[in-house]
Amino acid sequence: MAVEGGMKCVKFLVFIFNFIFWVCGVALVAIGIYAHLALNQALVAGSNSAASSPVAIMVVGIIIFFVSFFGCCGAWKESYCMVTTFAVLLSIIFLVEIAAAIAGYVFKDKVRSVLEEGLWDTMRKYGEDVPLTEAVDKLQEDFHCCGSNNYTDWATLERFRVNNTVPRSCCRVNTTNCNVNPTTSTIYVEGCQKGIEAWMKKNILIVAAVALGIAFFEILGIVFTCCLMKGIRSGYEVM
Missing domain, CATH: 1.10.1450 (Cd81 Antigen, Extracellular Domain; Chain: A)
Known part of the structure; x- marks a missing residue:
């Protein structure tokens, strides 16, 4: 079954949004790698809780990368099952990101102590x-x-x-x-x-901007994906 009329536009938008998600996934992986390499000297001491931050960013980026690819295929083939699965996965990712943002805000004061502990451990092993x-x-x-x-x-x-x-x-x-x-x-x-904290404050704005952009497109993606699901299920005809 195919989609016609306005649903063709929705299908195209879902495909475009998934391509944007794919780019965002690549961007998160790049940011995670950059953060990991830049802070590796401080985290190499073995402070797992601090080292996990850039790794977590990379993991989220990789997940978004593959989920968006899955969504592109679903929109292109007009597969109700794939599109539905994509909508569910995207919703879960969005909720996880919200939870992570809340947790990051709540535990932001612990970052300083974790960083200091990591530096001291590093110095002792020097x-x-x-x-x-x-x-x-x-x-x-x-x-x-x-x-x-x-x-x-x-x-x-x-x-x-x-x-x-x-x-x-x-x-x-x-x-x-x-x-x-x-x-x-x-x-x-x-x-x-002090220097690392200044670096983190300077670059956290980049991460925040990327995160807000991704969240915005995720919401739009979920809305348009649901519209496409409805259109496919209704059995409209394609081209």
């Missing part, structure tokens, strides 16, 4: 694992920071306190003894936590 050490060095070099709260945090660790040193990645200019007897003129004094 020098014991080569990839981990390299990750910490890259973090401090990229964010121009030293320690978690400030450079004196390294003095709480025995291996640095006995020699009055900090990692060389804390140095403003990397020279032979720049990390020995550190001063505010030779090393970065601000902690990495």
